[in-house]
Amino acid sequence: MAESMRSVGTLTETEDGTTDSVATGSPIDAYVVALGVTLRRRGDRDDILAETADHLWLTAERLVSTGVAPLDAERAAVERFGDPEVLARVWATVPSRHRPLLAAPAAVSGLVGAAALAASTAVYQLRAMTGGWDQSEYLTWSSVAGVALLLACAPLLSLLADADRRGLGVRFAVGAAAVALAATWFVGGLGWAWPVPGLLVSGVAVLAVRRWRDQRVGLGLVAAAWPLGTLAYVVGDALHLGPVDYTYLQPILPPVVGFWIGATLMVAGVVAVARTLLAVRSTDRATPTPA
């Protein structure tokens, strides 16, 4: 019996008559890859491929248990499952499970916000490292950074809007409140204490990633961004790294480096999420939602 098939690999018989898998030349692996290519624009592709792989390996295992040679069993499993191109056409009639609210506007907002956040980071770094800024400049910067953060969070809120499956739910409400508080924090002139709104935003990403496994790269970057930035800030401050601002008697470098780390990772994550949202939109637009 082939009771311990792995998730990838080719069935091969071992000396004791059981089966094992190796990672090369597997018809099932090749099939899953081919199907993945045809489904590349679907937001739920990873889940579909996981189900497909499980089905194919189960089929192969059962065939092997009836005496079919392992490689033949894999080929038969693939044959029975159907042509990937044909299946892709069938899948095209099923809307992607992931159908975030206002995906395209949210993605565009996220990209604009990411660009503004990157610009804000550059300004923050420049002014902090070249002798500081006056109050008016600082307040302007803090307000712009707050708006940038708000726009950049739009893709996260779009994902959270669908997280409860029944429209706007608790997770969306919590996420929207956190983002609003984070943006207000900046606009209110408290940008110097950026770890607070930053960690709120990272928390929103954590909320979203629990539901959106296929967005884990982008959301993971946002989730890690501000904790890592804050850590760099705290450690650098504790070690008194770099030059000191003698007005406030604080090291200049740690908050700048921390903000740079947080903003850079967040920008990367938001861009990744925004790109997938745009792709999901193009898939769903072509397929009506069933009644």
Added chain:
Amino acid sequence: MKGNVLKGHLEMLVLSVLARQPRHGYAIIEDLRVWSDDAFELPEGTLYPVLHRLEKSGLISGSWDDVDGRRRKSYALTDGGHAALDEQRRSWHEFSVAVESVIGGVPWPSR
């Protein structure tokens, strides 16, 4: 029986299988095969779009488990799925009686 004959009826068949107990995709195919005495021939991969469509419609719910290092999704009928299945069974019964009447040359509903 070819897959295109099943088109339009596969959702009802899947709901019927899941009405007995929760199943993953492979087990649903196996049940369909056994209960139909190998009458249904369809590419097995076409089952999954049907499952996802039913899930999106709220007639079935899916849940993931890790089994032997693989992710496996099982499906169960929801309350809405039970109601939909009852309705589809009624419709199917009416349809099949009518077809039988025509084919058998016996006026419906006198049978």
